[in-house]
Amino acid sequence: MDPEPWHSPQISACCSFFSSRGQFERLVSFEAALSDA
Secondary structure, eight states, X not given: OXXXXXXXXXXXXXXXXXXXXXXXXXXXXXXXXXXXX
Protein backbone atom coordinates (compact mmCIF):
# COMPACT_ATOMS: atom_id res chain seq x y z
CA MET A 1 0.00 0.00 0.00
CA ASP A 2 1.17 3.51 -0.79
CA PRO A 3 2.55 5.07 2.43
CA GLU A 4 1.88 8.55 0.98
CA PRO A 5 -1.63 8.32 -0.51
CA TRP A 6 -1.97 12.13 -0.53
CA HIS A 7 0.73 12.23 -3.20
CA SER A 8 -1.43 10.30 -5.67
CA PRO A 9 -2.28 12.08 -8.96
CA GLN A 10 -6.01 11.82 -8.24
CA ILE A 11 -5.66 13.49 -4.83
CA SER A 12 -3.37 16.18 -6.24
CA ALA A 13 -5.87 16.93 -9.01
CA CYS A 14 -8.69 17.06 -6.47
CA CYS A 15 -6.76 19.45 -4.23
CA SER A 16 -5.90 21.63 -7.23
CA PHE A 17 -9.56 21.66 -8.23
CA PHE A 18 -10.77 22.72 -4.78
CA SER A 19 -7.95 25.25 -4.41
CA SER A 20 -8.67 26.82 -7.79
CA ARG A 21 -12.34 27.04 -6.84
CA GLY A 22 -11.49 28.71 -3.51
CA GLN A 23 -13.06 25.77 -1.66
CA PHE A 24 -9.95 24.13 -0.17
CA GLU A 25 -10.18 26.07 3.09
CA ARG A 26 -13.83 25.05 3.42
CA LEU A 27 -12.89 21.41 2.83
CA VAL A 28 -10.20 21.57 5.51
CA SER A 29 -12.63 23.20 7.93
CA PHE A 30 -15.19 20.49 7.19
CA GLU A 31 -12.67 17.72 7.90
CA ALA A 32 -11.56 19.54 11.06
CA ALA A 33 -15.19 19.64 12.22
CA LEU A 34 -15.46 15.89 11.65
CA SER A 35 -12.29 15.32 13.68
CA ASP A 36 -13.66 17.40 16.56
CA ALA A 37 -17.01 15.59 16.51
